[in-house]
Amino acid sequence: MAFFVARRLLYLVPVLIAVSLLTFSIASLLPGDLAYTILGDQATPENVAALRADMGLDQPIWWRYLSWLGNVLQGDFGRSFRTGQTVLQAVAERLPVSIELMLLAQLGALAIGVPLAIVCAARSGGPFDRFMTGTAFAMLSVPTFLSAILLIYFFAVELRWLPATGYVPFAEDPIGNLRFFVLPSLTLALAEWPGIMRILRSDMIATLQEDYIALAKAKGLKPARILFVHALKPSSLTLVTITGINIGRLIGGAVIVETVFALPGIGRLLVGAIGTRDLIILQGVVLLVAAGFVIMNFIVDLLYAVLDPRIRHGHA
Amino acid sequence: MATLELTLDEGLQARPLKRGRRLGPLFWAAIGWMVLVFAVAIFADFLPLPSPTDMDMLERRAAFSAAHWLGTDGLGRDELSRLIHGARISLVVGLCAPVIGLVIGGALGMLAGYFGGRFETIVAGSMDVLLAFPPLILVLAVIAFVGQSIFNLTLILGALSIPASMRVARAATLTLSRREFVIAAQALGASHARILLRELLPNVILPLFAFFLLGVAVIIVVEGALSFLGLGVPPPISSWGSMIGEGRESLDVAPRLAFLPAAAMFLTVLSFNLVGDTLRALTDPRQGAL
Numbered sequence: 212m213a214f215f216v217a218r219r220l221l222y223l224v225p226v227l228i229a230v231s232l233l234t235f236s237i238a239s240l241l242p243g244d245l246a247y248t249i250l251g252d253q254a255t256p257e258n259v260a261a262l263r264a265d266m267g268l269d270q271p272i273w274w275r276y277l278s279w280l281g282n283v284l285q286g287d288f289g290r291s292f293r294t295g296q297t298v299l300q301a302v303a304e305r306l307p308v309s310i311e312l313m314l315l316a317q318l319g320a321l322a323i324g325v326p327l328a329i330v331c332a333a334r335s336g337g338p339f340d341r342f343m344t345g346t347a348f349a350m351l352s353v354p355t356f357l358s359a360i361l362l363i364y365f366f367a368v369e370l371r372w373l374p375a376t377g378y379v380p381f382a383e384d385p386i387g388n389l390r391f392f393v394l395p396s397l398t399l400a401l402a403e404w405p406g407i408m409r410i411l412r413s414d415m416i417a418t419l420q421e422d423y424i425a426l427a428k429a430k431g432l433k434p435a436r437i438l439f440v441h442a443l444k445p446s447s448l449t450l451v452t453i454t455g456i457n458i459g460r461l462i463g464g465a466v467i468v469e470t471v472f473a474l475p476g477i478g479r480l481l482v483g484a485i486g487t488r489d490l491i492i493l494q495g496v497v498l499l500v501a502a503g504f505v506i507m508n509f510i511v512d513l514l515y516a517v518l519d520p521r522i523r524h525g526h527a
Numbered sequence: 528m529a530t531l532e533l534t535l536d537e538g539l540q541a542r543p544l545k546r547g548r549r550l551g552p553l554f555w556a557a558i559g560w561m562v563l564v565f566a567v568a569i570f571a572d573f574l575p576l577p578s579p580t581d582m583d584m585l586e587r588r589a590a591f592s593a594a595h596w597l598g599t600d601g602l603g604r605d606e607l608s609r610l611i612h613g614a615r616i617s618l619v620v621g622l623c624a625p626v627i628g629l630v631i632g633g634a635l636g637m638l639a640g641y642f643g644g645r646f647e648t649i650v651a652g653s654m655d656v657l658l659a660f661p662p663l664i665l666v667l668a669v670i671a672f673v674g675q676s677i678f679n680l681t682l683i684l685g686a687l688s689i690p691a692s693m694r695v696a697r698a699a700t701l702t703l704s705r706r707e708f709v710i711a712a713q714a715l716g717a718s719h720a721r722i723l724l725r726e727l728l729p730n731v732i733l734p735l736f737a738f739f740l741l742g743v744a745v746i747i748v749v750e751g752a753l754s755f756l757g758l759g760v761p762p763p764i765s766s767w768g769s770m771i772g773e774g775r776e777s778l779d780v781a782p783r784l785a786f787l788p789a790a791a792m793f794l795t796v797l798s799f800n801l802v803g804d805t806l807r808a809l810t811d812p813r814q815g816a817l
Binding site for chain 1: 775
């Protein structure tokens with residue numbers, strides 16, 4: 212196990228370095244001079260030159276990259292030239308919103324996907340299975356902004372049960388906070404459950420053909436017990452991966468959903484930074500999000516090895 | 528471009544030839560919808576339609592009528608005409624971007640799968656890096672700096688679709704290069720180029736083409752999402768995404784302004800997914816067994 216972890220860690224380092232390099236180049240190599248962007252109308256050649264010298268923009272590009280990376284490794288991601296907030300402050304402020312959204316969305320998706328997958332696998336090929344497989348397939352073709360619009364139309368415009376947009380912190384008004392989160396997390400859950408259901412269903416059908424399931428049936432165990440106790444855990448390996456990857460992805464903020472429902476999460480922060488050309492925030496947050504995704508994948512790999520001993524001993 | 532032409536020929540020939548009987552009515556309905564959307568998008572300028580940008584302030588949000596079959600939008604523009612012209616944007620971006628991914632990713636994947644070794648490690652590693660970025664953020668950031676245009680949008684979405692094609696091509700090449708016909712060709716002294724182009728390419732292209740159709744569906748959705756946020760194609764060009772975005776403002780008075788383009792996009796994405804998935808299941812024996 213230690214060897215497995217060490218090898219995965221060794222792979223992590225070059226990937227993270229490449230991620231930082233790409234983030235830096237996106238922000239630095241693209242057209243548009245940061246100094247002009249900051250100064251705006253007041254840009255005179257002297258002002259621009261002074262600011263460039265001040266920010267180190269006149270240094271060679273590799274030097275700028277190294278000094279930026281050096282600062283990042285010491286926990287200094289820079290400071291927005293628009294709001295004066297540091298990148299870490301801005302992220303710390305927005306992260307709870309994105310994490311709450313991600314958790315609620317995953318819970319919703321699992322709550323829809325897992326029971327459906329079990330029922331479908333138990334009677335695979337039956338009418339219910341065929342209907343749900345078809346529905347899941349159709350749902351995969353519904354973009355999130357589309358289901359967001361539909362949900363807003365039905366629950367906010369027609370029925371007026373829930374607010375369409377807005378946010379209050381959980382500490383101020385827990386009920387109100389959850390009400391604001393219902394539609395956004397439902398939107399994401401609707402996009403995620405088909406994947407969960409398809410994966411778990413096909414893994415479960417494979418598990419149900421194993422000999423020990425036949426033995427359990429022969430022993431006269433109840434079908435529900437076989438499904439939930441004997442078959443669910445060995446079938447959930449791929450599900451763990453999918454859920455882990457989804458969590459990694461959604462930590463980066465669900466850009467569309469956060470924008471449509473006006474939730475102040477990481478995704479909105481990034482869209483805002485792009486709108487105001489706030490390069491420091493942009494490269495800092497993108498780096499954090501991408502690194503978070505890479506590390507989340509690493510954790511999923513480890514978890515996978517814990518759940519399935521064949522991976523850490525075998526040829527994986 | 529030679530590769531691209533080969534792609535389409537192979538895909539079109541293989542379909543009716545071997546697999547005509549096993550494809551259900553849904554498959555053909557999806558093909559039918561795709562043909563319809565393609566046809567109206569290509570011939571939009573010749574169809575007897577009002578201009579998609581002419582505003583009629585007296586007929587704002589008009590209901591369905593003989594003059595405006597699907598009514599008008601918030602600025603009195605003909606909804607049907609805007610839908611049809613919007614299909615052009617979705618299809619141009621949705622087809623061109625995956626082609627970029629297909630050609631570059633397919634070539635990289637085949638080379639990586641065939642030669643293996645350090646080249647494969649580097650290619651696979653750099654794809655992992657590209658996949659680590661939240662795709663929408665990457666597109667938004669690049670678009671914000673290079674400017675909103677259909678060309679830029681296609682290029683960046685194409686670059687982002689390279690990793691997926693590369694993985695499919697590499698996986699297919701890996702299994703194929705251990706097969707007898709490749710070993711036979713090697714034993715006969717065929718060059719690497721010959722093996723790659725004459726032996727492997729014809730076999731890799733079918734799974735890659737099936738995957739290409741799924742890629743089209745993904746790109747249409749991403750383009751829609753960007754335009755929905757107002758960061759896709761620049762106005763006044765109408766795109767399904769931007770129409771849904773505009774329709775959102777009038778959900779309470781005229782929900783159809785959001786629902787009509789939404790339905791068009793859903794049906795198109797579903798069609799590409801359906802056809803792509805059917806072809807994928809047929810070309811991938813492992814999936815078919817499930």
